[in-house]
Amino acid sequence: MSRYQFTCEVEPEYVPEQSDPAAPLYLFAYTVTIRNSGEVAAQLVARHWEIEDARGQTQTVDGLGVVGQQPLLQPGAAFRYSSSVPLRTPMGLMSGHFFCVAVDGQRFEVPVAAFVLRAEGVAGSSSLH
Numbered sequence: 531m532s533r534y535q536f537t538c539e540v541e542p543e544y545v546p547e548q549s550d551p552a553a554p555l556y557l558f559a560y561t562v563t564i565r566n567s568g569e570v571a572a573q574l575v576a577r578h579w580e581i582e583d584a585r586g587q588t589q590t591v592d593g594l595g596v597v598g599q600q601p602l603l604q605p606g607a608a609f610r611y612s613s614s615v616p617l618r619t620p621m622g623l624m625s626g627h628f629f630c631v632a633v634d635g636q637r638f639e640v641p642v643a644a645f646v647l648r649a650e651g652v653a654g655s656s657s658l659h
Contacts, residue, residue, distance in 0.1 A: 534632055535568035536603070536640040542624070544649040545614065551652060554618050558647040561612045562596070564628060564640065566603035572632040573602045574609065574640075579626040584619035596628075620649035 541561045548557040566572060579591040594600065601609040615624065625644035631637050 565608040576629040583622040620652040622647040
């Protein structure tokens, strides 16, 4: 096992009460759990997201921390947060990574595998471009 080992799980969810398909606007919430399964404490410093809608339109989001925080995760600890993203289509993909710095100065990235944003029960939510 690497001394610097973080894992990430994402739970996406469509938010129909804050969406307006006629606009079109589809709001998706997602909850991320990032866990330090390594041997060294490290701080989540920044994030990078690639968000693609069903038409192939991509937006990139970069920023410091997550939800206004830059958590320091001790070995075995986890940090969970929720955020949201608007799309103009009822389906999309999101992926990215977190940039972390260990307490010993080592820098590393934590990949976030692509996950599907899908407005269940909405026309057009079954395929990407």
